[in-house]
Amino acid sequence: MSVEQTNITSGIEVKKQNRASILNKVFMFLLLKKTNAFFAVLRSVCPLLYLKRSNLVVVTRYEDVLQALSQPSSLRVVTAEKIERSVGAFMLGRDDCVENHRDKAIMQQVMRCDDAVTIRLLVEDRCRKIIDECRQRGEIDLVPSYSRRVPVLMAASYFGFATTRYPPAELERSMFRWARDTQRDIFFNHRNDPEIHRRSVVAGRELRAYLRELIPQRQLLIDAGGQAEDVLSRLLRMKFDNGFNRECIVSNMAGMLIGTVETSSKAVVHIINQLLLRPKTFAAAKRVAVAGDDSLLLKYCWEALRFQPLSPVVTRFCASDIHLAQGRTINRGSKVLIAVQSAMHDGRALDRPRDFRVDRPAEHYLHMGYGQHRCVGERVADLMVPVMVRHLLLLPDLRAMAPIETEGGFFPDHFKLGFTPC
Numbered sequence: 001m002s003v004e005q006t007n008i009t010s011g012i013e014v015k016k017q018n019r020a021s022i023l024n025k026v027f028m029f030l031l032l033k034k035t036n037a038f039f040a041v042l043r044s045v046c047p048l049l050y051l052k053r054s055n056l057v058v059v060t061r062y063e064d065v066l067q068a069l070s071q072p073s074s075l076r077v078v079t080a081e082k083i084e085r086s087v088g089a090f091m092l093g094r095d096d097c098v099e100n101h102r103d104k105a106i107m108q109q110v111m112r113c114d115d116a117v118t119i120r121l122l123v124e125d126r127c128r129k130i131i132d133e134c135r136q137r138g139e140i141d142l143v144p145s146y147s148r149r150v151p152v153l154m155a156a157s158y159f160g161f162a163t164t165r166y167p168p169a170e171l172e173r174s175m176f177r178w179a180r181d182t183q184r185d186i187f188f189n190h191r192n193d194p195e196i197h198r199r200s201v202v203a204g205r206e207l208r209a210y211l212r213e214l215i216p217q218r219q220l221l222i223d224a225g226g227q228a229e230d231v232l233s234r235l236l237r238m239k240f241d242n243g244f245n246r247e248c249i250v251s252n253m254a255g256m257l258i259g260t261v262e263t264s265s266k267a268v269v270h271i272i273n274q275l276l277l278r279p280k281t282f283a284a285a286k287r288v289a290v291a292g293d294d295s296l297l298l299k300y301c302w303e304a305l306r307f308q309p310l311s312p313v314v315t316r317f318c319a320s321d322i323h324l325a326q327g328r329t330i331n332r333g334s335k336v337l338i339a340v341q342s343a344m345h346d347g348r349a350l351d352r353p354r355d356f357r358v359d360r361p362a363e364h365y366l367h368m369g370y371g372q373h374r375c376v377g378e379r380v381a382d383l384m385v386p387v388m389v390r391h392l393l394l395l396p397d398l399r400a401m402a403p404i405e406t407e408g409g410f411f412p413d414h415f416k417l418g419f420t421p422c
């Protein structure tokens, strides 16, 4: 090939790459900034969007989303290796295998239904203390002061991370950092930034080292007849003959922390944001808060998350061809964005999806995922989130002072709210 031909070929390549990068930016803009409108168009004209160049498929209709998330052996979690390097063998990194079902069953056994009162009281106490600290100021920066702190403090007590050997404030800071650095890599590092991954590996190792040191101390207390009812103590009191060993306890405890903190924080921020955008709904939710009806308030919370879930999509890798409704197929080798936010607005399945309603059937909510990897902490979140939201709604004249600020688009870092000092 002559020099001239080579120059022409590389010129065409550069143009192609530029076009691909522009298309990618447009796609991300529509997905993240015009989410509901973009999904509405896709659902009606192109329910399964194929982006050939990036080998990406977007699934948008409710029935397809359910079918896709019901096939974990074909549509696999993309971040399995990352999770393994950071947290070790953990259920989210394991698709459709014995260990996933085993670990999930064990963790659901130790996060018991009859813990509801304990969890509520614990969360209630933490929320009240934090809110009392800022009552006179008439403002609160929701994320650092409240929405991240309450789940960390709940996890320290209820999961059993706390120990007298570690100063509480230092532990709180470490737990927060472990949770954030790992979550960021596992769920939001789509471009595989090596620095984000490195921080996650460091955080995961530190977190596991902390637990490996904590476990023998807790075991001593149990052997001395200690009756503590935190999740870790319960795990240590159980006898397993199914391969669930100490390292499994370490990874699952780590996974519970990671699953809890940024998710619950982001959920509370999105719920308050969505309620504030709808003054009449906000007033109705406030009446429910005043009445102290947390079960009804939970419905407001989940309906708000239907409009703004943690992420508009769940990401998977297609390991073998799968067939969806009406002959739609996803081919092996594609990266798949399963648009749960789109499914929750599909008028083929939901009645008047644009309306904010608290009487929708439970199966129309997919903000906790669906299928094998559906959130294992759903029960804890159902108890914790409405209490956190209630304390905020009870503040007089609550209002947003600035839009939600996110660091690199991953998690809310600040959401400044004002209210009348009380």
Ligand code: HEM
Binding pocket: 091, 092, 093, 104, 255, 256, 257, 259, 260, 263, 264, 267, 310, 314, 315, 367, 368, 369, 370, 372, 373, 374, 375, 376, 377, 378, 380, 381, 385
């Ligand atoms: C409002 C708060 C929460 C939201 C919105 C939420 C959301 C989710 C979602 C969407 C998934 C599925 C991810 C996927 O399919 O790729 C998930 C999985 C998971 N969540 Fe949550 N979560 C919340 C709170 C919690 C809490 C409190 C815990 C721990 C007690 C937890 C632990 C987990 C775990 C361990 C998984 C993985 C389950 C598996 O792979 O089988 N989450 N969560």
